[in-house]
Structures are given as structure tokens and as C-alpha cells.
Amino acid sequence: MGYIELKNVTYTYPLAEEPSVRDISAVMERGKFYSILGANGSGKTTLCNILRGFIPNFYQGEMSGEVIFDGKNLQEYEMGELASKIGYVFQNPFNQITGARDTVYGEIAYGLENFGVPVPEIRDRVDQIMELTNITYLRDKNPFELSGGQQQRVAFASVLVLEPDMFVIDEPTSQLDPRETERVFDIILKMKEMGKTIVLVEHKMELVAQYSDEVLVLEEGRLIRAGEKHEILSETGLQEHGVMLPQTVLLAEKMRNSGLKIKDGIITEDEMREQLVNIGR
Structure with a gap:
């Protein structure tokens, strides 16, 4: 049994006539790095929302099939429980920053406060994560006054500090320049070295090729390829399915x-x- 198993998963958004993902079955192992590829509208973000438990719990709609996470049906978990097990990083960090605190330090600590973590432990964990993500120098800044790349690193830190075992990351560098993209992938590499399970949607294919272990390819909501990165990414025919190589x-x-x-x-x-x-x- 894998760490995550999708069994014939189909999902249709409310009021939609056609499913966004169709009959997807896949197995993901603990500690591996998976990249999800496909043209716009292929179902990548929908699959991310299924994996983090937001579908169907938050978005409603109609879902069939099963998602098994760590030996238990994903729908049997409470959403608060999943937040400590599965971290999610948005495409736009502005959507992730809560604004509940007016400093980077307070923003990163906010989730731990909600979980009732003792103050000395909060301080230790926030300090460690700021160092890991190279944002210690931003600790007293207002998160909304940072650059996009700095905000994205704060977003990563606010999720990492909760110490989830799995991360679902949806196009984290789509709005970043090459230097900030490199900094974000430095963080992702550290997550991989820590043994975290990573599911990434990303269009920068050189980075996908360098960092991934396995690749899943979607087309019109269907899983058309899945396997080891060299096997999948060297298939030039995938360009005909809207996949950049x-x-x-x-x-x-x-x-x-x-x-x-x-x-x-x-x-x-x-x-x-x-x-x-x-x-x-």
C-alpha cells in the first residue's frame, strides 16, 4: 500500500456539466517528489485540491472513488487534523498570508498559536524555519510590504513550521523572477532532503527534470502517463498532449x-x- 492512493477518482464541480478529473488511479510513496504536468485546464489544481482534502469537503460538488492517505480514507480526517499532516502552498502567496499579524515573525507563528503550541517551542520552531527559508532578516517586516518572492518564502515558512509530512505545491514560481525561483526551489530541495512527500505543479520543466522523482501527466482530467521522470519526460510525443518538455x-x-x-x-x-x-x- 502506498502513502497516498487514488482509486478511480472522478470529480465534478457544482454546476459543471463535465468532470474536472476522470477516473484517476495512482499510488504515491512516502518521501518521494512527484510533479503533475498538463496543459491549462487539464485538472492539475483540481487534483491538488483533492489530495489536500478540500474536495469535496470545501468545494462540494460530486466525487466518486476513494483517496487513501496514510492508511485511512481522506474523508475520515477532520480538516484541522489534515492541516498538520498536509501542507499546501498557493500559486499566489498573497492568498496564503493571513494578515492576522503585522510582522513576518507573527505570521509564521500564527498557525502554531492556533494549534496551542507552547510559546518557547513556537519561538524555537519559528527561528529554525526562518533560518531554513533564509528570511530571518525579514522577521520584523510587514508581510504585505515584501516582494512576491519574499512573500512566497514566508508562505513556505508558515506551512513548514507546522511540520507536515506531505506538501502540495501549486505553481509556486509562476510569478517569480529567476533569482527568486531559485530561492524557492532551494527550499523545496531542503524539504526533499528532510524526507517530505512533495506533490508539485510546475511549468518550468528544467526544474521538474532536475528535482522530481516521478511525474504524472494529465490531459482533459485523465491521467495519461505516470512513472519515473526519465521515462516520462524523454517521451517527445507528450508535446502533442499540450505538455512542454x-x-x-x-x-x-x-x-x-x-x-x-x-x-x-x-x-x-x-x-x-x-x-x-x-x-x-
Whole structure:
């Protein structure tokens, strides 16, 4: 049994005529990094909301099938219980910052206060998480006066401090420049090294190729591919299904077509660099 199991999950939003996800079955293991890919409207965010328990509890609508999380049906958990087990990071950090406190420190501490964590422990955990996410220098700033990238790191910190075992992260870098994108992925890498289970929606394919363990591909609400990242991302035919591929994959394909002996399954820049060094010898 996997850490998360989806069994023939179909979901239709209220007033919608067609399901947003259709008959999805998948197994996710604890401690792995999964990326969800697909064109706009393919059901990625809907699947995220199913995995974090907001569907059907919050959004209502009609859902069939089962989601098993850590050995128990997801719908049997209380929402407050899930908040400490499954962390969610929004695409827009402005939607995640509560505004209940007027400093970054207070914002990060707010969730722990709601869970009744003792004050000395709150201080320790907030200090550790601010250091981990490289935002200690922002501790006395108002969260709404920060840049988008800084806000996103505060959003990560406010979830990380609750110490969930699983994170669902929906396009966290879509509004960030390359430098802030790198900083956010530094945090995600640290989460992976901590053994957290990560489910990420992301369009920056070089980052997906570098960090993921496995990839799931959606098209019109259906799961059309799932597996180890090299196997899935090296499939150039996925472009016909609205999926962007890493530039490295497209370059490797062009080089093979021109007669160069490029091995199969190259998806990252480091793998391509190593291959080019070997060709040059």
C-alpha cells in the first residue's frame, strides 16, 4: 500500500456539466517528489485540491472513488487534523498570508498559536524555519510590504513550521523572477532532503527534470502517463498532449536525428553536459 492512493477518482464541480478529473488511479510513496504536468485546464489544481482534502469537503460538488492517505480514507480526517499532516502552498502567496499579524515573525507563528503550541517551542520552531527559508532578516517586516518572492518564502515558512509530512505545491514560481525561483526551489530541495512527500505543479520543466522523482501527466482530467521522470519526460510525443518538455530533451532528440550517438533518457542539463564530454573524448 502506498502513502497516498487514488482509486478511480472522478470529480465534478457544482454546476459543471463535465468532470474536472476522470477516473484517476495512482499510488504515491512516502518521501518521494512527484510533479503533475498538463496543459491549462487539464485538472492539475483540481487534483491538488483533492489530495489536500478540500474536495469535496470545501468545494462540494460530486466525487466518486476513494483517496487513501496514510492508511485511512481522506474523508475520515477532520480538516484541522489534515492541516498538520498536509501542507499546501498557493500559486499566489498573497492568498496564503493571513494578515492576522503585522510582522513576518507573527505570521509564521500564527498557525502554531492556533494549534496551542507552547510559546518557547513556537519561538524555537519559528527561528529554525526562518533560518531554513533564509528570511530571518525579514522577521520584523510587514508581510504585505515584501516582494512576491519574499512573500512566497514566508508562505513556505508558515506551512513548514507546522511540520507536515506531505506538501502540495501549486505553481509556486509562476510569478517569480529567476533569482527568486531559485530561492524557492532551494527550499523545496531542503524539504526533499528532510524526507517530505512533495506533490508539485510546475511549468518550468528544467526544474521538474532536475528535482522530481516521478511525474504524472494529465490531459482533459485523465491521467495519461505516470512513472519515473526519465521515462516520462524523454517521451517527445507528450508535446502533442499540450505538455512542454525540458529543452535538454528536445536538444537530445535533434542531435540523434542529425546522426550523433546520444543515449536515451537524457532530461537534465547535467546529464547532457556529461554526454557531450563523453562525445568529445
